[in-house]
Amino acid sequence: MTAPQDPATASQVASRPPRLAAIDLGSNSFHLLVADYQNDRLEIVARHGEKVQLAAGLDEGGILDEASMARGLECLSRFTPLLQGVSPGCLRIVGTNALREAINREAFIECIRAGLGHRIEVITGDEEARLIYLGAAHALADQALADQALDKDHRRLVMDIGGGSTEFIIGEGFEPLALKSQHLGCVTFTRRFFADATITDKHMRQAELAALSTLAGLRSAYLKLGWQEAIGTSGTIKAAAAVLAAGGTPGPGEDVITREGMRELRRRLIELKHLDSVVLEGLNPDRARVFPAGMAILGAIFEAFELESLRYADGALREGVLHELMERHR
Incomplete structure (x- = not known):
């Protein structure tokens, strides 16, 4: 009993x-x-x-x-x-x-x-993109409230480079205006372009060109829709921001990745020559072997969308899932 x-x-x-x-x-x-x-x-x-x-x-x-x-x-x-x-x-x-x-x-x-x-x-890829945007938007709103500068009409391009796909979203406030998931991933690109584990300018450019080809169909529509700020979420972009900040690369802030910073990081990776040699201050060792492929994808994104800078935001898929669960409980 x-x-x-x-x-x-x-x-x-x-x-x-x-x-x-x-x-x-x-x-x-x-x-x-x-x-x-x-x-x-x-x-x-x-x-x-x-x-x-x-x-x-x-x-x-x-x-x-x-x-x-x-x-x-x-x-x-x-x-x-x-x-x-x-x-x-x-x-x-x-x-x-x-x-x-x-x-x-x-x-x-x-x-x-x-x-x-x-x-x-x-x-689905579109549902993943929607939840990523929800998570990022809430993280950005929390930061904006802390800064007393919330702007619901501020349009953002949000992106998340994952292991097998990359999601691109344009939205205002908590509402996405365009959603797209593309077959670009740091794990799949590592297998495809860095199979022999060497890091060369040729391998980096092959990966960048493949990413640019994939983005070609998305580029014009997104550039036409436009945005005021580019935001990146999750591991690859977080790692890039951390490595650049730890290396003292000049920039507007520790969470901001610039075009100049990307060029410098690409050069440093090629100098390392091998995936097993990717040891950089600020980079988690678990991410080291897929980091060059992730940087090739990010470099192509900078090129395709004509970005000068990208800001990291600490909110993505899992945060979006939690916020949707919270709405249900309301």
Whole structure:
């Protein structure tokens, strides 16, 4: 027989704010974000991410290998203790490009469902872009409120370079005006253009030209729509901003990447010559081998969209998922 619950304990449980959680099954990394929803705001209580590189386990036929799935399941087993206190209706798990591409994804999804007891959504590229924009917009709004300078009519180009895809969004306030996901990823480009692990000007330019070719169909429409500010989110762009800041590259701020800074970083990477030699102050070692490919994609973005600078914002897919969960609880 179950012992009767202490009234004081029951009262504490009833008064506890809803705990929300988002898991992003990315092509390069898996991320978990847990937050309490109270006073109409999200209070972050846990944040964890691990490199899994699902996209590296995809063969040319779209088969995801056993080793990649095993890495993913091991990572999720470490996420599980952080989900204590999260009810099923307060958790959302989303898969992105690598799972969109994997023709045997259902076997992996079933293993995740068995371990976590929760369904997994493999979202479309446009849905991923929408959630990325939502996360970035909220992060920018929080910063603007802190600066007392919120401008809802300020138009932004937001981009997120992932392991298997890159999302581009133009929006105002919290509303996206244009959404697009492109097949440009730091993991897939590493396999395609840096397979021998050497970093040369030729390899960098081949990757840049491939990215420019992919962006050709998007470029004119986005330039016509226009924006006042370019924003980048997530790991690749965060790493570029951190490396440039740590290296003392001249610029308008530590979260801002300039065209001049990109040229300098490209030169430094070519001087390193090999992926195993990519050791830079400010760069997480887990990201080192995919960093040159990520910089080639970012360099092409600067070229295609005629950017002079790009600002990093700390809000992306998982934050967007959490904010949408918060709206549901409202």
